[in-house]
Amino acid sequence: MxxxxxxxxxxxxxxxxxxxxxxxxxxxxxxxxxxxxxxxxxxxxxxxxxxxxxxxxxxxxxxxTSMGAGTMTLTTTGNDLKDGLDEADMKRIVALEHIRGLSPSVTISCTVARGNTNETNINAQGTNATYFDVHEDMVKSGRTINRIDTDNMSRVCLINKDIVESFFYGVSPIGKTIYLNRIQFTVIGIYESDTSIASLLSGSAKILIPYTTALKMNNASLVSSATLYLDSASASADVQPALEELLDEIFSYEEETYKITTMDSIEExxxxxxxxxxxxxxxxxxxxxxxxxxxxxxxxxxxxxxxxxxxxxxxxxxxxxxxxxxxxxxxxxxxxxxxxxxxxxxxxxxxxxxxxxxxxxxxxxxxxxxxxxxxxxxxxxxxxxxxxxxxxxxxxxxxxxxx
Amino acid sequence: MQNGTGTAASLKDCFFRMTDIVKQYPLGEEYVTILRGISLEIEEGEFLSVLGPSGSGKSTLMNIIGCLDLPTSGEYILKGNVVLDLTEKELSHIRSKEIGFIFQNSQLLQRMDAMKNVELPLIYAGVRPGERHARAEEMLCKVGLEDRMHHMPNQLSGGQQQRVAIARALVTRPSLLLADEPTGALDQATGHQIMDLFHALNQEGHTIIMITHDVNIARNARRVVNIIDGVMTEAEGEVTFA
Structure with a gap:
């Protein structure tokens, strides 16, 4: 008390x-x-x-997670004999389990010209049909790059809004011609980068062309960068060992010939x-x-x-x-x-x-x-x-x- | 100890006893002796004046009586408590329970009303709010301020402020009222009223020690002691400074 x-x-x-x-x-x-x-x-x-x-x-x-889940980025430096992936290599990679597709990424810096307008140092990216399969709603008008374009090294391109604004003010660009490094291309579609972060990672390309065409413009024949699409978001751990095995074989088991980046590791x-x-x-x-x-x-x-x-x-x-x-x-x-x-x-x-x-x-x-x-x-x-x-x-x- | 502390029983019965109190203060390398062996015994219910000129040591004596300070040597017993070698906390308990201070210029806290000022000692004593209000109200009535309870200090006259201070001193039901020049800041008529209040309180049985330099005020007490140069003498008959 x-x-x-x-x-x-x-x-x-x-x-x-x-x-x-x-x-x-x-x-x-x-x-x-x-x-x-x-x-x-x-x-x-x-x-x-x-x-x-x-x-x-x-x-x-x-x-x-919205864009990166279920993708992997592959960069190859290769060895003295082979500094990248050829067509057959890419086919073998796609044949691996859990891999849904692959889109090569060939970046070129080019001078874009049309009429009296020209701009230098514009990034164009070479890609393939798979890229558009994955990013379905990217293309706002026109058509996408297809198998025929890549097989034939067609001189076609998709352009984004920036290019539309600077080169096609007031006219519909589709079907018109444009010069990339003095090579004539036909505009087949207009696309929009999905998110700001995606474009940040893909290197802010303003023009998309078939990768085979891009390789030719670079005087190259091998692809040194590609995005792999997996069949599920959690498959990257399953894919990695098999993929490494294959890449080791492609590059004759030499050290430091390639690098695999998953979105998980970037996010981390x-x-x-x-x-x-x-x-x-x-x-x-x-x-x-x-x-x-x-x-x-x-x-x-x-x-x-x-x-x-x-x-x-x-x-x-x-x-x-x-x-x-x-x-x-x-x-x-x-x-x-x-x-x-x-x-x-x-x-x-x-x-x-x-x-x-x-x-x-x-x-x-x-x-x-x-x-x-x-x-x-x-x-x-x-x-x-x-x-x-x-x-x-x-x-x-x-x-x-x-x- | 040569004076002896007495048995436990006599300690408990002892109301107020000072024996050979000495107080020294360091001054540079030396010590100044303010109180030179003061002995004083007070019965419960007494009204005592300590009369002395300024510099006589009466403020130091008041500090020791009021348990604000400890003597250098000597024995002081207040209501059975031996006031020696106590911690600050223990001293504050004695002050809270046994002593009611009345200062020269009342010293009320300006931003609290009369009621709150009187309640203050009870707050520190840990009394519950209801009882606190009741006791503060009772004391304010006792000093004749029933119609000024919620006035702020600056709305009260000097005499009224001193009454609030007296109520504050009484509210803890202390054994000892210790007044330091209680009329020092008041005019003569108001001073008389305060002295009348002191008489009334003494009649009721309150023990009062009043410290003053004013012979006329000191005469109000039933017993007067003189203090000069730290030495105390009992005043006989006519009270003067000798």
Whole structure:
């Protein structure tokens, strides 16, 4: 009963301390606001950075899964005798289990000309019919590159919107001619790159042509880069050993002749980079929190000096040193928490705006909120500790002498 | 210990006893002796004035009586507590339970109303809110401020503020009221009113120690002791500075 009574006494004391702390904060509204500002800015920075980065990385990984699942990229450097894949090699690869198809990728940089317009350094990519089988809805009008085109090294091309805008303003491009490296091509279709990230990875090609044609323009006969399409998203692990076996055989078991990249591994790398970036930026932003903490400490020290008489009086009428310390600690904790909560709200608003601008989905990161609130609570206690201790150690005699 | 601490029973019965209290403060390399062996015994229900000029050591004596400071040597027993070698926390408990302070210029917290100021000692004593209000209200009525309970200190006159301070000192039901120049900041008429209140409280059985430099105020007490240069003498008959 006595223990309970003492406990309740502590509770009453604690609630009164909170009330007094709030009154003190309200008493010096401007000063409290300025002090809180530091913490607020710090938490805002931490929250908005982390939330934005996690939104971006989750949007990246979701677009990875939407386009990248079930594909593998193969790059070959080959050996001295053979620096790439020929037609027969590609047929053998497609014959492997779980592999649905293969599209070679031959990149050429070319000068595009039509009439009086010409542009240099435009990337064109050589590909095959399989590519369009997989990316069905890519072609907006006209037809795709088919087997006949690749077999005959046809001089046909599909162009994207950029090329349409610069070379075919106001006319329908289909059936018209265009010159790539002074070779005449017929435009057979218009395509649209599916997502920004896909075009990023495929090297922002603005023109698609049959790969055989591309190889000829490069004076090459072997393909050094290809995308493999698997029959299911999870098949890459099953395919890899068989594929490696075959490639080893093709390149006479020499070392480092090819490289297989799965989307999983790219995604993994991306995720690691993103989390490193968020840790780094979060670390920089938390410097603002420390500065904010110093601001709080400064204000609390001033406050202790200002309230010396009050502290002395409270001690004289029976306040324990611990109770005085608790009261100041509550004050700095509350100050810091006010800043922290405002920062969380501001940070979420800011990151929602940023996500909106970047066109990614805004996802509230609860981890970031917990981090922001936790951090500000910690700052309040850590930086409030020493002023509170100073207050609790003030001698009541010295304090009252100043009356 | 040459003065002896007495048996446990006599300790418990002892209300207020100071024996050979010495207080020294360090000043540079040397020590200044402020109190030179003060002995004082007080019965419960007494009204005592400690009269002395400034610099006589009476403030230091008040600090020791009020458990704000500890003596360098000597024995001090208050309500059975031996006040020696106590921690700050233990001292604060004695202050909370046994002593009611009344300062020269009342020292109310300006941003709290009269009621809250009176409640303050009870907050630190951990009394629950309902009882706190009731006791604070009772004390404010007792000092004649029933119609000023929710006034802020700056809306009260000096005398009223001092009454609030007295109510605050009484609210913990202390064994000892310790007043430091309670009328120092008041005009003569208001000072008299405060003294009348002290008399009334003493009649009710409150023990009061009043520290003052004013002979006329000191005369209000039933017993007066002089303190000069850290030495205490019991005043006989006419009270003067000698």
């Amino acid at each position: 006595r223990v309970f009574g003492r406990f309740m006494g502590q509770v009453y004391m604690f609630t009164e301390s909170c009330v007094m702390a709030i009154e003190n904060i309200m008493q010096n509204r401007l000063r409290s606001f300025l002090t809180v500002l530091g913490i607020m800015i710090g938490v805002t920075a931490v929250i908005s950075l982390i939330t934005t980065i996690s939104a971006v990385s989750s949007s990246i990984s979701s677009s990875f 790398t991306m995720k690691t980079m993103m989390s490193m970036m968020s840790a780094l930026l979060g670390g920089i932003a938390s410097i603002a929190l420390v500065v904010g903490g110093i601001g709080i400490m400064n204000m609390m020290l001033t406050s202790v000096t200002e309230r010396t008489v009050e502290i002395g009086l409270k001690k004289a009428i029976g306040a324990e040193p611990g109770q005085i310390q608790m009261q100041f600690l509550i004050e700095s904790f509350l100050l810091s928490m006010i800043g922290g909560l405002c920062g969380v709200i501001l940070g979420l608003i800011l990151s929602a705006v940023m996500c909106n601008l970047m066109g990614t989905n805004f996802v509230i990161s609860y981890g970031a909120i917990v981090l922001g609130v936790g951090f500000s609570a910690a700052v309040g206690i850590i930086f409030g500790w020493s002023p509170a201790r100073k207050a609790s150690r003030l001698s009541p005699i010295d304090a009252l002498r100043r009356m």
